Amino acid sequence: MYDLTEGALEQIMRGVDVEKPILQVLGFKKLPKTVSKDGSSTDRYRLLLSDGQRLNSFTMLATQLNNLIEENILTEFAICEILNYHLTAVNNGGKEKRLILILGLEVIVSGNEVGCKLGNPTNIDSTVTEAESSSSTSTSVSTTTSTRYQTNGSVRSGTSHQASSDISTTPIAALSPYQNRWVIKARVTSKSGIRTWSNSRGEGKLFSMDLIDESGEIRCTAFRDMCDKFYDMIEPKNIYYISKCALKAANKQFNTLKNDYEMTMTNETEIIPCFENSDDIPTLQFNFVSINQIENKEKNDIIDVLGVVSSVSDIVHLTRRTTGQDLVKRDLNIVDDSGTMVCVTLWGKQAEDFDGSNNPVVAIKGARIGEFNGGKNLSLINSSVIEKDPDIPEAHRLIRWYTAGGHSETVKSLSRAGGSGDSNAPLYTFQEIAEARLGEKMGSPDLFSVVATINLVRVENSIYKACPVESCKKKLIDQSTGIFRCEKCNKDYPNFMYRLLLSMNIADATGSRWITAFNEEAEKILGASAQELGELKETDNDAYMQKFGEASFKRFTFTLRARTEVFQDEMRLKFQCTSVAPLNYRNYLVYLIDKVSKLVHIEKLDN
Secondary structure, X not given: OOOOOOOHHHHHHOOOOOOOOEEEEEEEEEEEEEEOOOOOXXXXXXXXXXXXXEEEEEEEEOHHHHHHHHOOOOOOOOEEEEEEEEEEEEEEOOEEEEEEEEEEEEEEEOHHHHOOOOOOOEEOOOEOOHHHHHHHHHHHHHHHHOEEEOOXXXXXXXXXXXXXXXXXXXXXXXXXXXOOOOEEEEEEEEEOOOEEEEEOOEEEEEEEEEEEOOOOEEEEEEEHHHHXXXXXXXXXXXXXXXXXXXXXXXXXXXXXXXXXXXXEEEEEEEEEEOOOOOOOOOOOOOOEOOHHHHXXXXXXXXXXXXXXXXXXXOOEEEEOOOOXXXXXXXXXXXXXXXXXXXXXXXXXXXXXXXXXOOOOEEEXXXXXXXXXXXXXXXXXXXXXXXEEOOOOHHHHHHHHHHHOOHHHOOOEEOOOOOOOOOOOOOEOOHHHHHHHOOOOOOOOOEEEEEEEEEEEXXXXXXXXXXXXXXOOOOEOEEOOOOOEEEOOOOEEEOOOEXXXXXXXXXXXXXXXEXXXXXXXXXXXXXXXXXXXXXXXXXXXXXXXXXXXXXXXXXXXXXXXXXXXEEEOOEEEEEEEEEEEEEOOHHHHHHHHHHHHXXXXXXXXXXX
C-alpha cells in the first residue's frame, strides 16, 4: 500500500512548514493563457492534491515544471514528494484564499501504477480568516516600510527595524498582476547601462535588471525618476528585498527570461539590500548549448554558450550609417570540446573592457545567433551577460580539456574564419577571389578576408585636412588665409583635423590587389595616429616618410569589401579595407591544416 503524509495539507494551509510531504495528484486543469505583447503565451496548471484525508484544489504548478505534465510524467493518481512549495494569498471572488505554489516535486509512483484514489479525502477550506489576512497584511506592510532610502542609496532609519529574516517574501514564480501585496527576495544577475530615448512624445531614460530566486527569474525596469533613484544603489550579484512594482505581460521581443511577466518600478517601489547569508538564492543560471549545435539553430535565436577564447581581435570603431552613431566592437573566437569554433561580437563597454589574454573561459547568457555568408556567429545584445572564468563545473572541465591538448586540435569554424580580422568574413586567397568573381556583381558588394603582405604604400595624397565636425569629416578647402571651408557643412573653420586615406598594394602567394584603407585602419597599419603623422609632415618630412616605409612587408589579416563601380563609363572593381588585424598564427595554422587535409582527402578519393 502507498503511504501519504496524512494531515499535511491542513497543516500547510495553516502556515505550518511540512518538510517534503508525500501527496497524490487526483487531477489537473489548464488555466486560460496569459498572452504577452508579442502574442506568445505560457500554459499554467492548477492541481487537485490529496493527502489521503483532505483535498486541496487551490494548488498551482510553477511554470518551470510544466514539462512534467506535457511529457506525461505527472498524471492522474500519481504519488509525489513535494520538494519545495510556497504558500501565498490570492483574491478569489472578493475573498482572499490561500494557494499552494509547487516549486519542486518528484514523482515517486506513476499514476498508471497506482490506478486509483487513495483513501476518502474531503475538501479543505482554503479561505483566509480576517484575522489571518489582517495579520499577514500588517506584517507585509510593516516590513516593507520600516526602512527608507535616499536617492543615493544611503539609509534613513525609520521608527523601527526588523531583522531582514523576518520579512515575509513571495517567490518570483508566484507573482501575478492580480495581487500587489508582495515582497520578493532576489539576486541581481545583471544590470544594464542607462539608455536614453527621444521621439515625438518626449524623451527619457531607463535601465533594467534581471532578478533571480530559487523559484525563477524576472526582469525589472526603471524609467526616468526611478532610474535616477535606484541606478547607483543596485549592484549585480547582490540580493535585495523589492516590493510595490507594477507587473505586466512580458514583451518577448526584448525579454527572453522564462517568465510570463516583467516588473516596472513605480513611485511607491521600495528596494532594501539584504545583508544576511543567502546561499539558497542561486547566482546567474545558464542553459548551455554546445557550439556545434549552433549550426542547426535559427537566426535570432537567443542561447547560452560556454567556450575558451582562442583569439581576440583589436577594437574596431564603426559608424552606424542611419544615425551617424559611433560604435565600438570586438570579436572573439571561442571553442569548446565539440571541436567547433564560433565568432562572438562584443559591443560598447563590454568590448572595451574585455581582456582575452591567457585564453580565459567565457560563459555567455543571452547571445543572439546571426548569419553571414553562409556561416553562423554570435552577438551580445543589451540584456546579454558575459562572465570570464566562472567558478562552475562546466568551465573547469572545459579548461582541463583545452590545456590537455584541445588547443592544438583541428576545429571546425561555424563563422568561416581563419585569421583574426572580421571573423564573420570567409578567408580566401586572391586567386580564389578572382575565380569566384567576388565583387563583380553590380550593386552587391562581397566581404571576405585575406592574409596578405604589404608591397607598397602610396605616400602622395595619403593625408588630408578634414572638417572638425565629427559627423562630417569631409576634406576642407584651404583658403590660404588661416581659414578652412567645408563645402558639405557650408561653413568656414579656423581649425581642422587630420585624416588618412591610404592606398596600398597587398599580395599573397597567388596574386596582388590595390586596396584603400580609411583613417582607423590606416592608423593601425602605419602604427601612428593621423594627427601624429600630420604634425610629422609639417615638422620632420624624413620621419614622416619613414613611417610609410616601415609599413612595407608587414603581414596582416585584411577584411576587404569588393564592389564594382562605374567611373567615366568604365567598370572598376574596387577593394576597401574594412578591418585589419595582426595575423593570429595559431588560428591560421589550424585553417591551413584543415584546408590541406581536405585536399589530401580528395586526392585519396581520386586514387
